Amino acid sequence: MKTAQRGNLVKIHYNIKLDNGETAGTTRGGQPLSFTIGKGKVMKKLEQGIIGMQLNESRTIKIEPEHGFGQRNESLVLKVKKEEIQTQMEIAPGRTIQYKSETGESVNFIIRDFDEHTVTIDGNHPFAGENLTFEVVLVAIL
Known part of the structure; x- marks a missing residue:
């Protein structure tokens, strides 16, 4: 066979x-x-x-x-100013957004947490x- x-x-x-x-x-x-x-x-x-x-x-x-x-890389977890997040959708934990890195490259991040002024985003793959x-x-x- x-x-x-x-x-x-x-x-x-x-x-x-x-x-x-x-x-x-x-x-x-x-x-x-x-x-x-x-x-x-x-x-x-x-x-x-x-x-x-x-x-x-x-x-x-x-x-x-x-x-x-x-493996998870904690250096890919960033806390950024809310105004740096360029999105039309509501900011909510679990949502995926594109964020421009310091080199100008667009990278997918997952929103982990947010408050009035900052958003915690995670560039690690979910798995x-x-x-x-x-x-x-x-x-x-x-």
Whole structure:
């Protein structure tokens, strides 16, 4: 029986779980994720975990922060003046905004907190520092 190998275009359905049991993402009920193994479009450890799988096989793949979204970097948590936030939407915790860095580059930040004068924004990926457990089903090898 054919197995997934480097260079194959594959389609997978997945659930991503955090250590606390929370589901962090899923393709169930939607379109499967499609990618070519070895092209670097998904996490390398996820690609490696799919190699050798057969069609309709299920597998659990654990990915530590250093192989996923990295460790949290507290230097990416900034407290800025409210007037520096250029947005038309309401400032609220959990919202994603674009903020221009000192170099002029636009970077996505998550609003963590705010008061009358300042906004605390976080440039870490929401899953930085998290272990990710992918529950994967291989649905196509093309």
